[in-house]
Amino acid sequence: MPRLDAARVAAWRRLQRTAAEIERLVDTDVRGEWDIPLGWFDVLAVLAAHGSGVRPSELADELRTDRSSLSRRLDRLAEEGWIRRRPAPTPSDHRVVLVDLTPRGRNLWREMNASYRRSVQKRFAARLTDADVADLTRVLRQIEP
Secondary structure (H helix, E strand, O other), rough: OOOOOOHHHHHHHHHHHHHHHHHHHHHHHHHHHHHHHHHHHHHHHHHHHHOOEEHHHHHHHOOOHHHHHHHHHHHHHHHOEEEEEEEEOOOOOOOEEEEEOOOHHHHHHHHHHHHOOOOOHHHHHOOOOOHHHHHHHHHHHOOOO
């Protein structure tokens, strides 16, 4: 195993800084067009990808966020009428809740998705060749926990 030298620490810090900055720029673009934070869009996107009810714990895991901040985010999205919480059809545990997009939420996600994709194209994808994407994907797979 290679030792943690200055080059590896610098690469780690650059990865963190670059990912955070690109995410900030995409958030700024999305907010500028929709006045909705990227974190809210991310919830809508995960729900749209699942197509049907998702447990909040699964949603938090997929979004890599803690459950309490996700719960507050879900509260706000529900207040806006973009998601709904419903009891899961689990007779053994009535506490189980599923989260779904409402029709309004699905329409919002579709419209916002075009803005999101334009921003990701501008801030990330346009700067990479196909070979770069393949290399980046290979390296990210190599370091995934």
